Amino acid sequence: xxxxxxxxxxxxxxxxxxxxxxxxxxxxxxxxxxxxxxxxxxxxxxxxxxxxxxxxxxxxxxxxxxxxxxxxxxxxxxxxxxxxxxxxxxxxxxxxxxxxxxxxxxxxxxxxxxxxxxxxxxxxxxxxxxxxxxxxxxxxxxxxxxxxxxxxxxxxxxxxxxxxxxxxxxxxxxxxxxxxxxxxxxxxxxxxxxxxxxxxxxxxxxxxxxxxxxxxxxxxxxxxx
Amino acid sequence: xxxxxxxxxxxxxxxxxxxxxxxxxxxxxxxxxxxxxxxxxxxxxxxxxxxxxxxxxxxxxxxxxxxxxxxxxxxxxxxxxxxxxxxxxxxxxxxxxxxxxxxxxxxxxxxxxxxxxxxxxxxxxxxxxxxxxxxxxxxxxxxxxxxxxxxxxxxxxxxxxxxxxxxxxxxxxxxxxxxxxxxxxxxxxxxxxxxxxxxxxxxxxxxxxxxxxxxxxxxxxxxxx
DNA sequence: CGACGCGTTGATATGGCTCAAGAGTGGTGG
DNA sequence: CCACCACTCTTGAGCCATATCAACGCGTCG
Numbered sequence: 109x110x111x112x113x114x115x116x117x118x119x120x121x122x123x124x125x126x127x128x129x130x131x132x133x134x135x136x137x138x139x140x141x142x143x144x145x146x147x148x149x150x151x152x153x154x155x156x157x158x159x160x161x162x163x164x165x166x167x168x169x170x171x172x173x174x175x176x177x178x179x180x181x182x183x184x185x186x187x188x189x190x191x192x193x194x195x196x197x198x199x200x201x202x203x204x205x206x207x208x209x210x211x212x213x214x215x216x217x218x219x220x221x222x223x224x225x226x227x228x229x230x231x232x233x234x235x236x237x238x239x240x241x242x243x244x245x246x247x248x249x250x251x252x253x254x255x256x257x258x259x260x261x262x263x264x265x266x267x268x269x270x271x272x273x274x275x276x277x278x279x280x281x282x283x284x285x286x287x288x289x290x291x292x293x294x295x296x297x298x299x300x301x302x303x304x305x306x307x308x309x310x311x312x313x314x315x316x317x318x319x320x321x322x323x324x325x326x327x328x329x330x331x332x333x
Numbered sequence: 334x335x336x337x338x339x340x341x342x343x344x345x346x347x348x349x350x351x352x353x354x355x356x357x358x359x360x361x362x363x364x365x366x367x368x369x370x371x372x373x374x375x376x377x378x379x380x381x382x383x384x385x386x387x388x389x390x391x392x393x394x395x396x397x398x399x400x401x402x403x404x405x406x407x408x409x410x411x412x413x414x415x416x417x418x419x420x421x422x423x424x425x426x427x428x429x430x431x432x433x434x435x436x437x438x439x440x441x442x443x444x445x446x447x448x449x450x451x452x453x454x455x456x457x458x459x460x461x462x463x464x465x466x467x468x469x470x471x472x473x474x475x476x477x478x479x480x481x482x483x484x485x486x487x488x489x490x491x492x493x494x495x496x497x498x499x500x501x502x503x504x505x506x507x508x509x510x511x512x513x514x515x516x517x518x519x520x521x522x523x524x525x526x527x528x529x530x531x532x533x534x535x536x537x538x539x540x541x542x543x544x545x546x547x548x549x550x551x552x553x554x555x556x557x558x
Numbered sequence: 559c560g561a562c563g564c565g566t567t568g569a570t571a572t573g574g575c576t577c578a579a580g581a582g583t584g585g586t587g588g
Numbered sequence: 589c590c591a592c593c594a595c596t597c598t599t600g601a602g603c604c605a606t607a608t609c610a611a612c613g614c615g616t617c618g
Contacts (some may be wrong), residue, residue: 166463166464166466166467168467168471168472168553168554169553169554169555170554170555172467172471172554173471174466174467174470174471176463176466187456187459187460188456189456189457189459189460190457190460194459194460194463194464195463213452214449214452215441215449216440216441224439224440227438227439227452227455230452230455230456230459231412231413231414231455232414232415233459234412234414234419234455234458234459234462235412235414235415235419237459237462237463237466238391238401238419238420238462239391239419240466241391241399241401241462241465241466241469242391242393242397242399244466244469244470244513245399245469245510245512245513246393246397246398246399246510246513247393247397248573248574249573249574279596279597280596280597280598281596281597285470285471287470288469288470288471289574289575290574290575290576291596291597291598292574292575292576292597292598292599293573293574293575294597295597295598295599296574296598296599298597298598299598299599311583312582312583312596312597328393328394329393329394329395329397330394330395473605473606474605474606504564504565505564505565505566506564506565514606514607515606515607515608516564516565516566517565517566517567517606517607517608517609518605518606518607519565520565520566520567521566521567521606523565523566524566524567537564537565537614537615559618560617560618561616561617561618562615562616562617562618563614563615563616563617564613564614564615564616565612565613565614565615566611566612566613566614567610567611567612567613568609568610568611568612569608569609569610569611570607570608570609570610571606571607571608571609572604572605572606572607572608573604573605573606573607574603574604574605574606575602575603575604575605576601576602576603576604577600577601577602577603578599578600578601578602579598579599579600579601580597580598580599580600581596581597581598581599582595582596582597582598583594583595583596583597584593584594584595584596585592585593585594585595586591586592586593586594587590587591587592587593588589588590588591588592
């Protein structure tokens with residue numbers, strides 16, 4: 109078990125992300141511990157995250173792992189390529205998902221609106237991955253962590269007086285595998301940001317962003333440290 | 334000017350990749366030196382590469398560059414996200430492109446077949462980018478270059494007796510920016526593969542793959558060296 | 559012929575990794 | 589309620605892969 113909090117910010121975001129008319133559709137709950145799907149599985153379903161957080165991973169033969177993405181409310185996971193999934197997917201916290209058939213994405217003969225939504229999600233996914241490329245390939249460790257925290261702050265941060273609280277349902281090693289670093293480096297970089305008074309570490313899994321603008325500057329490579 | 338050869342293998346691949354019935358559609362030629370589109374441009378067109386090679390890039394403020402992808406015949410570039418392009422795109426060699434309207438991707442009211450093709454291309458793109466993630470985040474320099482050459486060998490290599498010739502229309506610095514390395518490291522790694530008798534460097538931009546299987550082993554992290 | 563851009567090679571520097579040792583944190587059971 | 593354990597996170601020390609800085613060769617072009 110990773111996080112005890114009810115992930116309030118995600119629930120909030122979910123309501124705006126998932127239009128009311130589709131809540132009639134088939135939904136399911138999904139808990140940490142098992143996999144939603146594995147790389148190579150037949151991709152018959154596509155999932156929209158309504159609440160919770162999913163984790164998409166790929167493995168190299170010798171155990172090296174890359175976290176491809178974290179699926180937050182509003183995100184869509186399980187896009188097929190040639191009929192198969194190309195990542196593993198599991199949950200970081202108990203999640204609820206809206207389930208779509210692969211055919212909903214592939215043809216618009218069913219619900220044309222769902223088709224359009226899924227297509228849009230796929231295109232946004234491509235764009236998000238292109239950002240991630242730039243980060244993996246060309247950013248330093250502080251820049252990587254700052255980018256990561258900056259995105260989370262905007263997407264799922266909870267306003268808290270002048271500051272923003274961000275919940276991290278994933279472990280340090282998940283973050284490391286997402287950013288292409290090691291857990292030790294993640295830890296040291298958190299400390300560095302804390303000592304620079306840009307963030308505070310309330311609890312291991314709960315940080316408070318004191319200077320979101322500074323975080324963004326670092327993320328964009330405008331600030332050295 | 335980057336490459337003098339007529340890129341025969343690409344032309345060959347193109348004929349199988351682009352179905353005959355769509356050759357009736359609007360095509361254009363595009364040459365190196367100018368941009369097909371820039372990040373932030375309104376994305377009204379989507380392009381299928383018929384012949385040639387395109388280069389998709391993203392820049393960080395201070396000039397750091399990431400090559401997102403090389404567009405070979407059969408690839409589709411210019412997927413919009415929220416109506417805009419999110420990379421720059423130019424050509425490495427004179428290329429011919431099949432032009433589609435954005436609406437061809439977004440709705441199937443026009444040609445349903447084109448719609449399906451573009452959608453499939455978008456989904457394959459997502460899958461290809463996930464592979465690329467694993468590479469950028471977790472592979473060593475030899476593994477990265479071996480992965481790169483291995484893919485090119487399979488996709489656009491020309492059989493040459495027992496071996497396979499691969500043309501590299503991109504510069505060392507393009508490869509570096511694609512793999513998240515420096516030109517010096519690319520150069521040293523080429524030398525390393527050459528000294529291991531896995532490849533031969535016929536001309537700066539033309540290599541001969543002597544042991545494709547060894548290349549693949551390295552790429553997958555099964556071989557240390 | 560000289561200038562320039564690109565690629566290679568060498569020498570050195572360094573950011574992030576590895577290995578190792580604590581310090582928190584949460585869970586369980588007495 | 590505390591003692592204990594397992595696991596994750598943090599911190600330190602040293603090392604290594606890749607970056608950086610620099611020199612040079614080669615081909616192309618004016």
